[in-house]
Amino acid sequence: MTRSIAARLLRIIFGCYFIVTVVVTVVQLSAEYEHTRGRVESEIEAMQKTFGPGIADAMWRFNDDIMRGILAGMKELPIVVGIKVVDDQGKLVRAVGTVLDEHGKHMQAQPDGRLAPPSRDDDLFGQIFSREFPISYQLENGTPQEIGKWTVYSNRRIILSQVEYGFLLILVNSVIKTLALWFIFVLVVRHWLGKPLQQLSDYVGQLNIDNLGNKPLELKHGGNTELDLLANKINEMRENILAGLSERAVLYEELAALNETLERRVAERTEAARHAQDELARSERLAALGSMVAGIAHELNTPIGNCMVAASTLNDKIHALGQRFEQGLRRSDMQQFLDEADGVGLLLTRNIERAANLVSSFKQVAVDRTSSQRRRFDLGAVIQENMNTLSPVLRKTPYEIIVDVAPLVAMDSYPGPLGQVLAALVSNALMHGFDTRGHGRLSITVPVPSGDHAEIIISDDGAGIASAHLNRIFDPFFTTRMSAGSSGLGLNIVHNIVTTILGGKIHVDSMPGVGTTFRITIPLDAPMHHEEPIIPRA
Numbered sequence: 001m002t003r004s005i006a007a008r009l010l011r012i013i014f015g016c017y018f019i020v021t022v023v024v025t026v027v028q029l030s031a032e033y034e035h036t037r038g039r040v041e042s043e044i045e046a047m048q049k050t051f052g053p054g055i056a057d058a059m060w061r062f063n064d065d066i067m068r069g070i071l072a073g074m075k076e077l078p079i080v081v082g083i084k085v086v087d088d089q090g091k092l093v094r095a096v097g098t099v100l101d102e103h104g105k106h107m108q109a110q111p112d113g114r115l116a117p118p119s120r121d122d123d124l125f126g127q128i129f130s131r132e133f134p135i136s137y138q139l140e141n142g143t144p145q146e147i148g149k150w151t152v153y154s155n156r157r158i159i160l161s162q163v164e165y166g167f168l169l170i171l172v173n174s175v176i177k178t179l180a181l182w183f184i185f186v187l188v189v190r191h192w193l194g195k196p197l198q199q200l201s202d203y204v205g206q207l208n209i210d211n212l213g214n215k216p217l218e219l220k221h222g223g224n225t226e227l228d229l230l231a232n233k234i235n236e237m238r239e240n241i242l243a244g245l246s247e248r249a250v251l252y253e254e255l256a257a258l259n260e261t262l263e264r265r266v267a268e269r270t271e272a273a274r275h276a277q278d279e280l281a282r283s284e285r286l287a288a289l290g291s292m293v294a295g296i297a298h299e300l301n302t303p304i305g306n307c308m309v310a311a312s313t314l315n316d317k318i319h320a321l322g323q324r325f326e327q328g329l330r331r332s333d334m335q336q337f338l339d340e341a342d343g344v345g346l347l348l349t350r351n352i353e354r355a356a357n358l359v360s361s362f363k364q365v366a367v368d369r370t371s372s373q374r375r376r377f378d379l380g381a382v383i384q385e386n387m388n389t390l391s392p393v394l395r396k397t398p399y400e401i402i403v404d405v406a407p408l409v410a411m412d413s414y415p416g417p418l419g420q421v422l423a424a425l426v427s428n429a430l431m432h433g434f435d436t437r438g439h440g441r442l443s444i445t446v447p448v449p450s451g452d453h454a455e456i457i458i459s460d461d462g463a464g465i466a467s468a469h470l471n472r473i474f475d476p477f478f479t480t481r482m483s484a485g486s487s488g489l490g491l492n493i494v495h496n497i498v499t500t501i502l503g504g505k506i507h508v509d510s511m512p513g514v515g516t517t518f519r520i521t522i523p524l525d526a527p528m529h530h531e532e533p534i535i536p537r538a
Contacts, residue, residue, distance in 0.1 A: 303351035413526035433462025
């Protein structure tokens with residue numbers, strides 16, 4: 001429920017006016033009361049000259065009749081409520097009306113001159129005030145002699161009876177002025193403030209974004225006041241909103257067209273970015289495969305070279321044996337040839353087996369890397385095959401590599417993507433964890449599965465990952481070594497492979513200066529995917 005501002009303003013104004021009026025009226029009444037009391041006291045003071053000599057003479061002559069007559073006459077005065085006469089010893093001589101005894105109590109003088117308690121207690125206005133005068137009789141030699149005291153008593157009721165007419169005029173005057181001013185203010189405030197405010201409220205209350213009215217606001221009881229200025233501002237605001245709505249309609253049309261264009265461009269850019277990311281991922285996979293090919297080729301050079309040296313040596317031995325056979329072969333020569341041929345054959349066999357193992361591991365890993373073919377495999381065997389293909393690179397580093405895999409962990413999954421995850425994490429540890437350190441330890445651990453999931457733990461004691469980067473390492477294109485040629489896609493690809501193709505989870509724990517641990521949890525039976533090559537075949 002709303003409250004009228006005009007009514008509230010009237011209450012505030014007249015509340016203040018009423019307080020001021022009451023204060024002023026009280027001050028006026030107090031001033032009038034004090035003035036009247038002062039006049040009464042002056043009149044009582046003047047009674048000393050009028051009645052003092054008569055009281056002194058009657059007191060000196062012990063003439064009680066004269067004393068009683070004087071006091072009775074004084075009692076008739078309107079400002080006197082009582083008179084008391086005492087001798088020089090303080091003994092009561094005569095009293096009339098209401099007086100105070102020696103203890104200050106109100107007493108009523110009886111016809112025989114005695115004092116008795118009044119029949120009823122005086123109220124607040126019956127409070128007595130008095131003026132005491134000495135009774136002096138002048139002797140024949142002209143010397144004054146004090147023979148007693150007389151006291152005149154008056155009270156507040158007498159003063160109030162003299163000022164009550166003035167009090168009434170003041171109160172009536174204040175009430176009339178207050179009511180007249182209230183009536184005038186009610187008419188003026190309602191006319192100049194209440195009605196314009198009500199009109200403003202009604203007009204603004206009807207406004208909304210869909211209905212701004214058919215005409216501007218015009219105050220009927222304005223008069224070029226602040227309310228008229230407010231009405232003008234409301235009209236200006238209305239015109240600005242109307243203009244803004246017209247512009248907004250045009251802008252909405254332009255914005256709709258722009259949104260359609262932007263959506264199309266965003267879709268095109270998103271598709272282009274996806275293709276670019278796929279191409280970068282393929283490039284990184286091809287680069288890793290190329291690096292592996294170069295390493296395998298370098299690793300094959302040794303056994304193949306040894307085989308060539310052994311074959312050449314064996315050929316020379318055979319020619320030498322032929323020459324000796326023409327000259328006459330001795331048993332010792334034949335025995336020497338057989339011993340040397342056995343050693344060369346053993347060397348050939350060992351190196352050829354080594355080359356065959358390398359080629360077999362490379363062949364399996366290469367096939368797995370270039371396709372997402374699903375097959376059954378032993379997890380430990382796949383990890384060992386991938387570590388064999390990485391051995392040419394790892395053998396050149398001073399770091400210790402430990403592989404501890406539970407035996408016979410049978411899986412039905414995608415060994416190619418899994419090998420890519422292992423290679424990426426090992427490469428990440430070498431490049432970022434150990435960096436230029438001269439020592440380090442990398443361990444790959446697979447505990448015995450406790451359910452239908454296998455866990456692969458890849459841990460290093462390298463530099464670790466800063467806490468500010470820990471939540472971003474799987475983001476695409478995030479890298480701290482962009483200047484060194486890193487693309488920032490390695491761990492992003494790892495995350496995508498683990499969570500999508502392998503259907504698992506990957507978690508990282510790291511502390512700067514202590515090392516990093518990746519925990520990969522994948523199901524033994526991977527979810528089914530559409531079989532398609534990860535890297536297009538040539």
